[in-house]
Amino acid sequence: MTDQTPKAFDFGAEPEPDPVPEPATQPAAPKAFDFGEAPAVATSAPKALSFDDIPAAPASSSVTRKAAPQALFDSEDHPAVRDALATARDDYPVLFEQAQGRLATLFRRILPVRLALVTQWAEEPLMGQAALLQPITELVLKFAQMAVPAQLEAALASTQEPTGMFGKLFRRAQSPAEHKAALTSSRAQLIRLMADSEVAMRNLEASAQNLNLHLTALVIVSKLTAGTPDAVLTDALVQRRTLMQQAVRQAELSILQMGQVRQQAADLIGQVSSFLTVTLPALEMAQAQGGQ
Secondary structure (H helix, E strand, C coil), rough: CCCEEEEECCCCCCCCCCCCCCCCCCCCCCCCCCCCCCCHHHHCCCHHHHHCCCCCCCCHHHHHCCCHHHHHHHHCCCCCHHHHHHHHHHHHHHHHEEEEEEHHHHHHHHHCCCHHHHHHHHHHHHHHHHHHHHHHHHHHHHHHHHHHHHHHHHHCCCCCCCCHHHHHHHHCCCCHHHHHHHHHHHHHHHHHHHHHHHHHHHHHHHHHHHHHHHHHHHHHHHHCCCCCCCCCHHHHHHHHHHHHHHHHHHHHHHHHHHHHHHHHHHHHHHHHHHHHHHHHHHHHHHHHHHHC
């Protein structure tokens, strides 16, 4: 019974077919980590890490950019800037301590020395300072035109009895109270002048300090370039230095003059206040009591 069951896959004595060979072009399995059979090229060192045969750097590479001459003056580490800073430290120790970073910035701007740089050196600070001198001049002129000392003198004189026959006959009677309005207005103007002059002086002082730093940098550069055969550059350095010295001196004189005006104005404010709050009320009280 069992021997008569058909065998679906029994083809008799036919020989089994030979196994189909795998295509030569299709590997059976990846061998990415089979270092025993890896080709010789795969085991060689990568070209990028080979220092025996470094290719030439392209023109836009970072190596070329770092070697560019103009980048040397972007840092105070350049020899010319270091020499200038060393000279500043020796010749101007106090200024160097206060403004080392600003001096380094100025040295990087003017070095290497060229005629075009020298002839335009500190042009903007010079023009800025000239503009700041104008408010100082106007305030000094305004103070002179107010003539507060003469007003105060006349007010104080009105409180005195006339002396001598001439004074009694020809002096026009004027009450001290008639000076009250004028002196009150003058006091307000003086207070305003004090406030305006403080701002003007602060701005001018800052401008003069900035200009003086530019001048110091130019003086040091002139010292380092002494003996240069370029006569035109030497003359330009001298002329520019002289101009800047005159500008700094003008600022110093204007600040000194404004300081004197402020001192006078402060004294006058006190005198006018004393007249309005002490002298005049006392006179008015005395007159009121005398009229009773």
